[in-house]
Structure formats: C-alpha cells, structure tokens
Amino acid sequence: MRTFQFDYQTHDYWSVFMTIQEFYPIGLDPTSPSLQSNFPGAQALDARIREGILGEFGQVWEQKGQDWGRQLGLPYHSAVQRVAPAYCGYFLLEQGETEDVLFEKRLYLALSLLGPFFVVFGRTVDRTSYPGPKQIYYGEFITPDRQEITRQAVISPIGEYQETFRALEKLVRTEHPQHRFVPFDVYAQWIDGLALHYTEGSTHTVYHALFNQEFDFQARAILGDIDYGSEDWKLTEPKP
DSSP states (O other), rough: BBBBBBTTTTBBBHHHHHHHHHOOOOOSOOOHHHHHHHHHHHHHHHHHHHIIIIIIOOOOOHHHHHHHHHTTOOEEEEOTTTTTTTEEEEEEEEEEESSEEEEEEEEEEEEEEESEEEEEEEEEEEEEEEEOOOOOTTEHHHHHHHHEEEEEEOSSSGGGGGGHHHHHHHHHHOOOOOEEOOOHHHOOBBOOTTOSSOOOOOOOHHHHHHHHHHSOTOSSSSSSTTTTTHHHHHHBOOOO
C-alpha cells in the first residue's frame, strides 16, 4: 500500500481526499483525544453516524439489504458497525463445514455515509472453531467462538463472483446513480496523519476512513482488477 496519490491528468479523485479531510483530524496530535474530538469535522462525523446508522435511516438500509437479497436470490446479513461511517452487509453465496472449519463465500456491499461512494467485494472466509484472541467490541473485551481468516478477497467481477458481483453493482447504480465505485487501487492507499475514531492500530487507509473494517487487507490472496471502477472517475478531457 502507498500514500494517497493518483494521475490527476486522467482521473479526478479529489472528492475522496477532500471528504476525508472534512471529517477526520488529519495531522492533529494523536495523543490528545480531547483535541481530536473537538475538531468540527469529527462532530459532524458523529452526527452522520448517529443519524444514518442508529436512526430511522438505519432501518431503511436494513430493509433495502433484505430486498436486494431477495432479488439476488441470496441470504442477506447486516455487517453494519455502529461506530463506522457506512451501510454494509453481505450476501451469502456458499457455505460449508468440515470437522473444525466453517467456510463462507460472501459478497459485500458498503455505501459511505460521508459521500456518494460505494464498494463491492467478495470474501472467502474460513472460520476455525478455535477461539481467537480477545477483541474490543463496543468497549467490552470478548473472545470470539470462531476465528475468521480470509482465504481470498475479490475486488472486481471475476470467477465465481462475477455474475452476482455485476448484478449487485447494477442494483446499486440503479437506485443510487450519484454513487461512484471506489477502486481498490484508491481505497487501499494510506493517508498520512489520519486518525480514526473507531479503531486503534495502523488501519489508516481510505477504505477505513470512508467505510469500515470489513475488507481484510491481510487476506491470503487479493484477486481481481485493482483499477475496477476507475471509469467512474475518468476525466472527459485529460488535463495538460
């Protein structure tokens, strides 16, 4: 992964960067949470999440996910994180189990609450029955019953994900024509000085800022076209 950059002569991703600048205290002292929380953008971000996830719009999104699942002929599961700025869920393509491993093939959709941005991606997940490490979940430590390992992530419509990927993308574009698909080559980039309110550690990518933590950058394999979706951002006339 690299710090944020793009070819401004052929594509215009400035709205992505400027949206992140608007809502996150980039460059402020990370050891001063009170200063960061007083940043006006952080307060606006909190309001977006409360209105979009915890309010009535959250129920609207849940219903829409269920409706799209029926149209796709697939079970829908919400993956909304109450502290992250995105509507998110996945459609279960396949599921199986061996003696100690449950595997699932999921197709995810995330729509940002911060601007007209969305992503679709696949995840093949192995869930072992051995307890994983303790994790922080809404302020409490828990030990998950199963530890998830992403065998592969799929970032464009290829292979067994192709048909459903395109069908889901079409549903999004039909109902939300103003939204644009953020390519992996963009959302995998880092923002220097980015501090996230909902997670600690080194998760400072464009994806984490606009969406949530559902994409696994530690997947054993990431497959597909890293530029898929870039046509949404292409300039009609190249800049000199």
